[in-house]
Amino acid sequence: MTRRPGLPIGRAAGAPVYLSWTWALVAAFVVLTFGPQIQRALPHLGAGAYAVALGYAVLLALSVLAHDIAHAVVGRAFGDRAEEIVLTLWGGHTQFRGPQAGPWGTVATAMAGPLANLAVAGLAWLAALTLPTASVAGLLLDITVWANLLLAAFNALPGMPLDGGRLVESAVWASTGSRDRGLVAAGWSGRAIAVLLVGAALAGPLLRGQRSDLLMSLLLAWVGVILWRGAGASVERGRWGGRLAVLTLASLEIPAVAVPAEGSVAHALRLADGGRRAAVAVDATGTPRGVLDLTAVVHRPADELERTPVSAACTALAPGAVVRRADLPASGADLVARLGEPDLPVRVLTDARDGVASVLPRDTLLAAVHATRHSTDDPSAKENRA
Incomplete structure (x- = not known):
């Protein structure tokens, strides 16, 4: 039997959707980080502030799910059928059966995710206008707006393994006729973003004359390492694909x-x-x-x-x-x-x-x-x- 990548929670765009067990670590981090902040903002909640923080984590998961469902829906329109959608420790990913779309289809599929997050942020912002800020519903809508804006902006960065990396891949692919060259270029672009991110995490506070936040620095450095590994995989895949191009x-x-x-x-x-x-x-x-x-x-x-x-x-x-x-x-x-x-x-x-x-x-x-x-x-x- 094929091992499932997590807890099955439904289907979307013809693909099964799973919640990876590692998502519990994300939920725990969000609860422990935001619980005390909510408690200070709404002291009458008491320990209930941590339940609201858990709501933050659930909304973050739903935002990531909207992002990946958008990938699957648009990809399907261009001939890429999603095999599975998985919410993981690193956010989420949509696994496609096999690349069928050309450069423009790849761009459309990639950018569907950030655009979906912008749409969710806009809807949450409009709903928040009707509620008092100092309320549980107001806080949840506010975090939904910011979480989706952050997801959209971060994923639009032009480097693999982010969605913006597909823009680089497709631009090189369209101009050279080689997807493999596009993968290599997008991978190196992703490596540059990873280096800049780690540099900002470690050197940014020092250049501003501020004391660095150890937790935030470690988090950004960790994200940078993940990006470097994903970008490196893109470079290797492009190089290997170039060698396999002779196989028809x-x-x-x-x-x-x-x-x-x-x-x-x-x-x-x-x-x-x-x-x-x-x-x-x-x-x-x-x-x-x-x-x-x-x-x-x-x-x-x-x-x-x-x-x-x-x-x-x-x-x-x-x-x-x-x-x-x-x-x-x-x-x-x-x-x-x-x-x-x-x-x-x-x-x-x-x-x-x-x-x-x-x-x-x-x-x-x-x-x-x-x-x-x-x-x-x-x-x-x-x-x-x-």
């Missing part, structure tokens, strides 16, 4: 022919041109059920092959193994990421009419990735590229 779907797939599952192996081999093409067993409705294992039949006597049904010599297809060829990326890291699941040893690719087009064994993909890695690590290859 057309070079990896094996042409295939559909054969009746209840027909003989000998007949299937004749249809498959003696094994020059893969043979995919289909049922009476034309649905692929398995791939003929050529290694198991290649040395069998001819009379035995005439008696053996294809279904008895097939590798069964796992759920999700049949995909439309047009739904797969054409090349590069996106293709490798989409096809690398260990539970799918072979895929059957279908054409626009759902007919059998080709097969793609996972071992073929791994061998190609391995060969690419070694060819790019070869000193002579590096010298030739230089």
Whole structure:
């Protein structure tokens, strides 16, 4: 069974939504930080001020959820289907099935999050105008406004792994035609933002002649480290994607022919041109059920092959193994990421009419990735590229 990333709390834009167990740390930090402040502002609440602070944490989670749902909804409109939305210690993330959108779709998907937070901030501000500030509802609306403005502004910074990093990625992508170069540029931009953030946390108070707040300095430094790691992952992904650009779907797939599952192996081999093409067993409705294992039949006597049904010599297809060829990326890291699941040893690719087009064994993909890695690590290859 697949391990869940947290507590399931619903679905949005066709994707399951989870609350990570690490969110409890965020809630605890918010309660311990804001509880005493609320108690001073509204002394009549007493210990109830900490319950209001917990409300702060819940509103923060809902603001992050609105941010990520916006990503999922707009991404879906551009062909990116969200697999899951998770609220975590670091805020939240929307995991997409595979990048389908181009530069403009990527920008729209990325900026949907900050725009959603601006919309929530605006609605909360309008509602707060009707309430007294020194009230529980007024405080909750006020924190909603500021939390969403902060989320929007912070995520719009132009560097990975923030949403603004997608702007940098897409600008370089559109101008060079290479998404991988865009990822590298956005990663370095994110590293610069991380350095500036840590520098501001450590040196800012000293330059202003003020005493630094240890907790705030540690928090900003911690955020800077998280940003550096995320930016570094973007740089590495872009570099690795550049090396994988030579891998194309057309070079990896094996042409295939559909054969009746209840027909003989000998007949299937004749249809498959003696094994020059893969043979995919289909049922009476034309649905692929398995791939003929050529290694198991290649040395069998001819009379035995005439008696053996294809279904008895097939590798069964796992759920999700049949995909439309047009739904797969054409090349590069996106293709490798989409096809690398260990539970799918072979895929059957279908054409626009759902007919059998080709097969793609996972071992073929791994061998190609391995060969690419070694060819790019070869000193002579590096010298030739230089």
